[in-house]
Amino acid sequence: KDGQKKDKDGNPVYKKVDKHCGDIVRAGVISFGKRFTPKLVFQGLKRINDNLNEIVIYINSGINLIYNILENANRNQKGVVPFQIDIAFATGAPKETEQKDAGIDEQSDDEDDDDDDDPSEESKDYVDHIDDIQKKLKANKLTPQHELFKPDIDGASRILKQLFDKHAQNKKEKNDKFAYPFRKRFIVMIDRRKKTQKDGKDNIYLYDPPPGELTRDMPEAGRLTPHWGFSASRTCLLPNTEYDVKDAIASDKDNAADRKKTPPNDSNVGTNQHCKGGLLTLSFHVKAQDEIKIYLFWNGNMIRFMPEDIKTVLPRLFVESQGNKDYIN
Numbered sequence: 001k002d003g004q005k006k007d008k009d010g011n012p013v014y015k016k017v018d019k020h021c022g023d024i025v026r027a028g029v030i031s032f033g034k035r036f037t038p039k040l041v042f043q044g045l046k047r048i049n050d051n052l053n054e055i056v057i058y059i060n061s062g063i064n065l066i067y068n069i070l071e072n073a074n075r076n077q078k079g080v081v082p083f084q085i086d087i088a089f090a091t092g093a094p095k096e097t098e099q100k101d102a103g104i105d106e107q108s109d110d111e112d113d114d115d116d117d118d119p120s121e122e123s124k125d126y127v128d129h130i131d132d133i134q135k136k137l138k139a140n141k142l143t144p145q146h147e148l149f150k151p152d153i154d155g156a157s158r159i160l161k162q163l164f165d166k167h168a169q170n171k172k173e174k175n176d177k178f179a180y181p182f183r184k185r186f187i188v189m190i191d192r193r194k195k196t197q198k199d200g201k202d203n204i205y206l207y208d209p210p211p212g213e214l215t216r217d218m219p220e221a222g223r224l225t226p227h228w229g230f231s232a233s234r235t236c237l238l239p240n241t242e243y244d245v246k247d248a249i250a251s252d253k254d255n256a257a258d259r260k261k262t263p264p265n266d267s268n269v270g271t272n273q274h275c276k277g278g279l280l281t282l283s284f285h286v287k288a289q290d291e292i293k294i295y296l297f298w299n300g301n302m303i304r305f306m307p308e309d310i311k312t313v314l315p316r317l318f319v320e321s322q323g324n325k326d327y328i329n
Contacts, residue, residue, distance in 0.1 A: 036227070036230065037230055037302045038300065038301045038302065039301060039302065039303060040296065040298065040299075040301040040302055040303035040313075041301060042316045042317075045096065045097060046094040046095065046096050046097060046277045047094055047095050047097055047317060047318055047319045047320075048091050048094055048095075048277065048280060048298070048317050048318045048319065049091065049092065049093065049094055049095040049318075049319050050089070050091045050092075050192060050318060050319075051321075051323060051324070052314055052315065052318045052323075052324040052327055052328070053323065053324070053327040054151040054192075055089060055280070055314070055318075056310055056314070056327075057151050057152070057153050057156050058087065058089070058151065058156055058190055059087070059282060059310075060153070060156070060157070061156035061157040061159070061160045062085060062087045062160065062188070062282065062284060063284075064157040064160070064161075065085070065157065065160045065161060065164060066085065066284060066286055066292065068161055069083075069164070069181070070286075070289055072179075073179055074289075076179065078177065078178055078179035078182075079177055079178040079179070079182055080178065080179050080180075080181065080182050081182070081286055081287065081288050081289060082182075082183060082218060082224075082285075082286055082287045082288070083181040083182060083183065083184050083185065083218075083286050084184075084185040084186075084218075084229050084232070084283065084284065084285055084286065085185070085186060085187075085188065085283075085284040085286070086185065086186075086187045086188070086233055086237060086271075086281055086282075086283045086284070087187075087188045087190065087281065087282045087283075087284070088187065088188070088189050088190070088237050088238070088279060088280070088281040088282075089190050089192055089279065089280040089281070090130040090133070090189065090190070090191045090192060090193050090196075090278065090279060091192050091193070091278055091279065091280055092128070092192070092193040092194060092195070092278055093126040093128075093276070093277075093278060094126075094276070094277035094278065095319045126276050126278070127264040127265060127276055128193075128265055128276075128278060129264055129265060129267050129269055129273065129275040129276065129278065129279070130191075130193070130238065130269065130275065130278065130279065131265040131266060133189060133191060133203070133205055133238065134146075134205075135241065136238055136239055136240060136241055136266075137205070137207060137238075137239075139239075139241040139242070139243075140210055140239045140241075140243050142207050142208060142209075142210070142239070143207070144189075144205040144206060144207035145163040145164075145166045145167045145205070145206040145207070146163075146203065146204065146205050146206075147159055147162070147163055147203075147204045148198060148201040148202070148203060148204075149201055149202055149204055150199070150200055150201045150202070151202065159204065160188065160204075160206070163188075163204065163206040164206060167186065167206050167207075167208075168180045168181070171184075183217065183218040183220075184208075184216060184217065184218065185209060185215070185216050185217075185218065185229070185232055186206065186207065186208055186209070186216075187205075187206070187207055187208070187209055187237060187238075188204065188205070188206050189204075189205040189206075189207070189237070189238060190202055190203075190204050190205075191203040191204070191205070193278075209232070209236050209237070209239070210236055210239055210243055210245065212245060214231070214232065214235050214245055214248075214249070215232050215235050215236045215245065215248075216232075229283060229285045230271075230283075230295070230302075233270060233271040233281065233283050233297070234270045234271050234272040235248045235249060235270055236248050236268060236269070236270055237269050237270055237271060237279075237281065238268075238269040239268055239269075240262055240266045240267055240268040240269075241266055242262070242266075243268055247268065248268045248270065271283070271297035271300075271302070272300055273300055274299045274300040275299075277298070277299050279298070280296075280297070280298050280317070281296070281297040281298070282294055282295070282296055282297075282305060283295045283296075283297065294306075296309070296313070298317060311328055315328050
């Protein structure tokens with residue numbers, strides 16, 4: 001309306017509506033949840049076919065890596081926060097189950113249909129969206145630090161620290177008051193697919209996502225929104241061979257008409273994609289020395305991850321193998 005207050009770009013700041021403010025806020029939260037961070041639901045139709053104990057070992061090593069980064073920054077009196085680490089597990093084909101879990105809050109099919117694939121791809125035939133990790137990184141001129149590792153609780157933290165130290169060697173901040181990974185996001189991809197393992201060892205890759213403020217480089221404090229981390233993880237965890245950030249953004253359901261079609265095994269992978277249940281991601285948002293939040297993404301959905309979720313949430317996502325049962329008990 002005429003006379004309405006506007007910001008410097010001409011966007012309206014206030015808008016008069018006839019709805020109660022509580023209804024507007026409630027509608028906004030519901031819309032945000034469905035379209036941006038759909039909540040994790042336990043439908044029980046498929047489960048991650050992997051060793052829960054070894055996954056938790058890697059999660060623990062990620063926490064230790066953050067501790068080491070913060071301790072080193074304090075020791076050298078350098079600023080290092082905020083930063084973000086996404087630890088992604090390529091777990092391969094999930095195991096189909098016959099029955100849904102009882103007594104668990106579920107969404108309807110319509111509410112849960114918030115992925116970026118065509119309905120025609122929704123079949124029981126597993127397609128490996130991760131495919132060749134090294135090939136995708138090389139195509140985008142991203143040089144990973146790589147190590148073969150058989151998970152054990154004593155060595156996992158050491159391996160991640162070694163990979164990070166190598167990665168950070170040539171990362172120099174313009175301002176000597178700060179140290180890498182100040183205002184940066186990097187990714188740890190742990191390839192646990194049986195077809196890529198050698199002597200039971202996982203391929204671990206630590207690398208930068210494609211450059212830019214939408215994926216790797218956090219904006220300055222005045223322009224850094226609280227949800228930048230979610231958006232960056234949705235935009236790219238593992239780029240396709242012909243990665244383009246505009247196509248990556250268009251991979252969201254709301255922008256499907258602008259999407260560039262690519263084969264499923266050469267798709268740009270982000271946390272908003274279900275990847276047929278073959279990718280589990282934990283995103284560590286280190287906003288301050290004493291403010292660290294972890295979010296779990298699986299099957300295109302998300303949940304805030306707390307320590308107790310190792311025993312309450314993860315077992316509902318993983319197969320009920322004897323090894324997993326023994327670990328939880």
